[in-house]
Structures are given as C-alpha cells and as structure tokens.
Amino acid sequence: MKAEGFWEKTVHHVTEALERALVAEGLASRPGLLQGLDPRAKVLTILLLIVAVALLHSLPLLVAFAFLPLVLAWLSRISPAFFLKRVGLFIPLFTGLIALPALFTTPGRPLFSPWDGLAITEQGLRAASTLVLRSWDSLSLAVLLVLTTRWNHLLRSLRVLMVPRAFVLVLQMTHRYIYIFLRSINAMFLARKSRTVGPRPAGENRRFLASSMATLLARSHHMSQEVYLAMQSRGFRGDVMTMEDFALRKRDALWAGLAGLLAVAAIIADRLLT
C-alpha cells in the first residue's frame, strides 16, 4: 500500500458503511417473512439462537445452523447470494486466517503431514472447523436480524432486554449522527484531495488528519449543545421517553415459540450427539 493510500482508503471505508446502511434499510422495508414480525420478538429469538449456537459442539448441527439463516433470508425475499456475500465479508478474511494455524498447532492425533515435523491433527481440524462454523452461524443470524429490521426499530426494541431508556435514546441519537459525521468526513477528504496535486509529505498528511479529527471533535461538542437546546425547546426536561408502540400478534408468538423450540431441541440433540 503506497503512502497516499489512506485518502482513498478512508473515503472507501466511509462510503462502504453508508452504502451498507442504505441497502439494509431498503431490504428491511420490503415485505417478507421476517420483516413482518415484531422487532422485539425478533431480537429476543435471534439472541436466543445465537446463544444456542455458542453452546453447540457437534459439527453436523453447526452445519445445519449455517443453512437456517440462509433459508430464512430466502423466505424474507433476500437473495441468498447477497446474503452469503454480506456474511462472507468478515468470515474468510478474518476467522479463516485465524483458524488456519490451529490445524497444526493443536496437539493431537496426526492426520496428514505436508512437511516433516508439521502435521494437521484431528483435534486441530475439529477445533478450526468449529471456530469457523460457529462464527459463521452467529454472524449470519445477526446479519439476518439487521437486514430484516429497520435499524431504528431494532434499537427501540432493545428495551425488551432491559436496556435503560436513556441508553436506548443515546443509541438512537448516535446512530442518526454517525451518518452525518461519516458524510462530513467524506466531504473533508474529497475537498482536500481535489485541491492536492501529487504526493504530499507524510508529516503533512498526519497533521491534516489530526486537525480534521480535532475539528470533528469540536464540531460534535458544538452540535451536542445545539441538539440539547433543540430538545429543551421541545419540552425535554431530562425525563427520557421512547416510543413503545409495537404490538405482538399471533404470528410473533408462533415464531417465538418455534425459534425457542428449535434452540432447545438443538442443545438437547447436541448433548446426545457428543
């Protein structure tokens, strides 16, 4: 990576985050199986399934749990290819690389030896595949939740997990301003880039970065005061209220029952299999 790469990298990272959020919002407002459910029911059940996955040790069950979110995504009118790509963004790059050496370093019965003194062990193979599958399963469940629920609703429904009201309000507000800040970073970088010809010394680049960060910091402080005044002028006196207008319907109860049953059945089956 050449020294100037950080301009493009930053703009790229920021744009990617914005784009991902927009796509998710679009998918979540479409009609579909999971989109039609109460967000609170979804948050609770997906969390339950993620915990169940964390408790599983049997490889066949972990493989089965990799297919479950895929089928649910398909039923929610999300293309499986898109879904796999979204989950795959993190897994092969990160967990794959991390799991690879475990094939060799885990002590156990050797299976296959590509070099002298270095062998893939049975235990290593099992440990690495468990790690990759379990991260894949949990992440795809989380991605499923995020793609089928409007983010604002998702944050509001955290109240069922006994997250304090003030914290939910802060989360919602942070979520809103993240995009404003991301956009202003992009604007700062593009403005600077368009006025720059050729590579600049690294020290100058670092000073530019530091001053744009500090400016952003000062701006966030200033903005927080303005937001506070705006809140006050609308009658905010420090009592935090959030909208809680979700209504549970029959299908939510049905879904929650099925998901709960699945989680319990998977854990029992796992104990029998291993």
Added chain:
Amino acid sequence: MHIPDGYLSPATCGVLYGASLPFWAVAGRKVGAVMKARMVPLIALFSAFAFALQRFNVPLPGGTTGHAVGATLLALVLGPWGAVMGLSVVFLLQALFFGDGGITAYGANVFNMAIVMPLAGYGAYRFLITLFPRRQAIAAAVASYFAINLAALFAALELGLQPLLFHAADGTPLYAPYALKIAVPAMVIPHLLVAGPIEALVTGMVIAFLLRSKMSLGVLPQPKPLRLRWLWVGLGVVALFTPIGLLATGTAWGEWGGEDLQNMLGFVPQGLEKLGSLWRAPIPDYSFPGLGPVSGYIVSAVIGMAMFALLSFLVLRASRRKG
C-alpha cells in the same frame, strides 16, 4: 481487537458481561450527576464522533495504515465515565449493524475496550501530568499507548484461557484454539508495534491541536493531576501483590548466582566466583536464618519496602522545602 462470536465460551462471555455491569452502573450514576439532562446529546454526539474517528485511516511511517480506537482521547474530553458510556454505545452499534465484534462477545469487548482502555488511559494520563505538568500532549500519547496495549493484553488473556478451560475429552479446543503462549504474543506484538503507535499518534496530535487552538470544551471536566496520596495507594496495591513472587519457580533470567550456575552449567566461571564474594548481602536470597522460606520472603519484602518508602519520603520532603 473486536472479538467476534464463537471465540469465547458462553461462560466467559457471561463473566465479562457481569464484570461490565457495575462499571455501567457507576458510569450511569456519575455521568448523570455531572451532566444531568445534557447527558443524552453529549454522549450521543461524542459516540458518533468516536465511531467516525475509527473510520479514519492513519498512515504510519513504513507504509502500513490502520485506525485508532480513540478510547483515551474520549476519556480525556468526556471524562472517564462518559467515555465508558460513549464507547459502550459505539461497540454496540458496531456489533449490531457492522459485524464488528460479536453479540455474545459484546460484554468482553466492552470490558477490554470501553472499560479497561479509557480508565487505564485516563489514569495513566493523570499520573503522567503529575510528573510532567507541561507535557500534556506527550502524556496523552503515552497514556493511550499504554491503555491500548493493556486492553490488548486483556483480550489476549481472555482468548488464551479458552483452550485451557474449555476443551473436549480428547483435547480438542471448543472455542478459541490458541493457548496463552501463542495468543498473548499474537495479540500484544501487533499492538505494541502498529495499533499502539497509531493510537498514540492520533491521541497526542488531536490533544496538541486542541491545546494549541485553545478550543475549550466547556462543560466537560478537565483531568487534574493526581494527588500524591493516590500514588502511595497505587504503590500499596502493587505491594499487596508481592506474594506472587512465592509462586514463581526458578531464578529470574540473568540473576543467577554462583550456586545456580553450578547447577545449570556444571561449573562456576572463575571471575564470577571472585566477584561474588566481594559483597555479602545482609539478607541473602531474601531469607532469614531461623524463619521459613515464606515468612522470610515476606519479612524481607516488608523491610525493603519500608526502606524505599522512607527514602522517597525524605527526598520528597527535601524537594518540597526547596520549592
């Protein structure tokens, strides 16, 4: 350092959620008391800032780039407890929406990066400006370097303990597969060499910019130098850990005496034998004749600490009289 799901056992996650709860409770109370109704927009906007900060790519000399966490920076502008809250918000949004860090591992990530890191950074900064009151930017940089590495060490310990605590009957690790002796260097070395310098650079330069431009952050409590009393308390805590030395076996590397070398090499170098008899320590090997090895060790520790305490007390008093 964001730990994904699947790396930590549910038990570890539970413990770290539990460990984070009291910090959240204290943060909620402290921040609420200082900022009152202003708290919500202040924490929200600074969290959004911290999120955005982590999107900046920072080039290091040599061509690598990376991003800062900004935990110490946030602790310095928002106070340590405000930073605990703000960073918890950031990591929750990252875990939920951006796949950065797991959902079951959220408690662990919060513990390492939203509790250990800002509190350690803030503490280290206050300690450093007590010693060097005019070097705030450098103190901030050093403190953030210390904090990010301490957090990385915590993450490494959590990951490295997994194969030890959770493995199948045939030795297959059930969660993160690397033992401490791999996990610790794999986590700590990149943080010492890359992530640490980036964090230090960003924290130091932003604080320097804020100081230079005389930007005041109004309502926010400014970190003050520590009172000397707290330095003594810190030393006292370290002293309480002295008995750990009793658990260690063998002699510290390079501190071998003639006897140890005899055992290891089979002979004692001549020069060493001569020099070794020049000075007879009053308390050889931290043991007293007539006391057992354990009580001897503790008695010599107490005597040693008392001597250092007396010496430092005299030096401090002398320097204060002059001032």
